[in-house]
Amino acid sequence: MMRSDVLLAILGMALVTYLCRAGGYALLRVVRPPPFIDAMLRHLPGPIFAAYVTLALSRTGLPGLFGAAAVVLVQWRTGNLSASILAGVATVWLFGLLAGA
Amino acid sequence: MAEPQPFRPVVFTRAGMRRGARAALPLYLGLLPFGMVVGVISAGKGLSLAETLLMSAIVYAGAAQLLALELWADPAPVLAVTFAALVVNIRLAPMGAALGFWLDRLRGWRLWGTLATLVDHAFAMSIAEHRAGGRDAGYLLGLGLSLWVAWQAATVAGHVLSGVVQLPPGHPLFFGGTAAFVGLLVPIWRGARQDLLPWALAGLAALGTQRLGLPQPLPLLAGALSGAALAAWNEIRARGGPKAGSEASSGAGSEASPGTAPSGPGTAP
Numbered sequence: 001m002m003r004s005d006v007l008l009a010i011l012g013m014a015l016v017t018y019l020c021r022a023g024g025y026a027l028l029r030v031v032r033p034p035p036f037i038d039a040m041l042r043h044l045p046g047p048i049f050a051a052y053v054t055l056a057l058s059r060t061g062l063p064g065l066f067g068a069a070a071v072v073l074v075q076w077r078t079g080n081l082s083a084s085i086l087a088g089v090a091t092v093w094l095f096g097l098l099a100g101a
Numbered sequence: 102m103a104e105p106q107p108f109r110p111v112v113f114t115r116a117g118m119r120r121g122a123r124a125a126l127p128l129y130l131g132l133l134p135f136g137m138v139v140g141v142i143s144a145g146k147g148l149s150l151a152e153t154l155l156m157s158a159i160v161y162a163g164a165a166q167l168l169a170l171e172l173w174a175d176p177a178p179v180l181a182v183t184f185a186a187l188v189v190n191i192r193l194a195p196m197g198a199a200l201g202f203w204l205d206r207l208r209g210w211r212l213w214g215t216l217a218t219l220v221d222h223a224f225a226m227s228i229a230e231h232r233a234g235g236r237d238a239g240y241l242l243g244l245g246l247s248l249w250v251a252w253q254a255a256t257v258a259g260h261v262l263s264g265v266v267q268l269p270p271g272h273p274l275f276f277g278g279t280a281a282f283v284g285l286l287v288p289i290w291r292g293a294r295q296d297l298l299p300w301a302l303a304g305l306a307a308l309g310t311q312r313l314g315l316p317q318p319l320p321l322l323a324g325a326l327s328g329a330a331l332a333a334w335n336e337i338r339a340r341g342g343p344k345a346g347s348e349a350s351s352g353a354g355s356e357a358s359p360g361t362a363p364s365g366p367g368t369a370p
Contacts, residue, residue: 003176028198056282
């Protein structure tokens with residue numbers, strides 16, 4: 001089942017999302033950025049995820065902070081992303097158990 | 102990082118794609134619960150399985166889909182959800198631009214197809230891969246395709262199972278999404294001298310903007326752009342010193358491949 005209004009909405013979302021994905025790069029391919037913008041783009045990855053994680057942790061509170069610490073520790077020691085995600089989820093889960101006890 | 106790595110040419114291989122697809126597997130832990138929630142909400146808003154699958158397949162952006170579904174009504178609010186997708190996904194524009202070190206070497210479907218699959222995790226892992234000396238752009242597409250398949254499976258499963266399984270909002274599994282990004286920050290970290298202040302500023306600016314009551318994506322963009330601006334300022338200030346080059350090429354400047362170096366002063370290694 002596919003309604004025309006729903007189809008139109010989904011196509012609209014898909015179009016602007018592709019423009020976001022490809023547009024930033026396409027623009028840079030045409031217009032060479034000034035050195036400062038170029039340097040900003042090279043340094044963007046850390047700050048964008050630092051901001052993302054900070055905002056997420058401001059919502060999850062103390063359990064999230066401990067969970068994040070566990071993730072960093074395991075990721076740093078093992079370099080294994082699965083293990084570090086599991087450690088983070090397990091830490092938050094343990095916190096919930098202890099708080100509920 | 103100051104080794105002659107940047108001189109190795111960028112390639113695009115099947116092996117790289119396979120490696121990227123495998124590297125994405127741990128991320129499924131964070132992605133599957135999130136995708137299932139989107140599927141459950143989609144069913145709750147009255148979207149059919151085919152409509153849900155189409156949205157996941159061609160929009161392929163979790164946060165945007167979630168926000169659009171919040172706004173969903175009958176008939177579908179076309180302009181509102183399109184605008185919502187634009188606002189949430191505008192963060193992807195600078196990510197594509199920042200991947201120029203690989204994308205500049207691609208053409209045709211490899212370039213525009215890779216961009217179509219670009220998501221946050223794939224971006225973070227590709228930056229880490231590039232900083233570790235990786236020169237295979239197939240890695241990025243492999244990551245994107247692998248996560249795309251998982252996203253379809255998760256949203257479809259959520260739609261089909263809606264009503265059967267319900268994860269309460271505070272369920273620990275939802276921390277998997279945040280945990281994935283925390284873990285990805287570790288390989289992106291280049292050391293305190295270069296990263297500590299920009300990252301701290303990014304976090305503080307994001308929190309401050311959120312405190313002011315400004316809606317997403319403003320807090321995220323304020324944090325990301327202020328942190329990146331501080332890092333850029335640090336780099337350019339260091340580069341402007343009497344011995345230009347030595348500073349910038351150790352780490353910061355290694356991100357640019359030969360030929361794609363900015364039009365600025367010749368600081369390429």
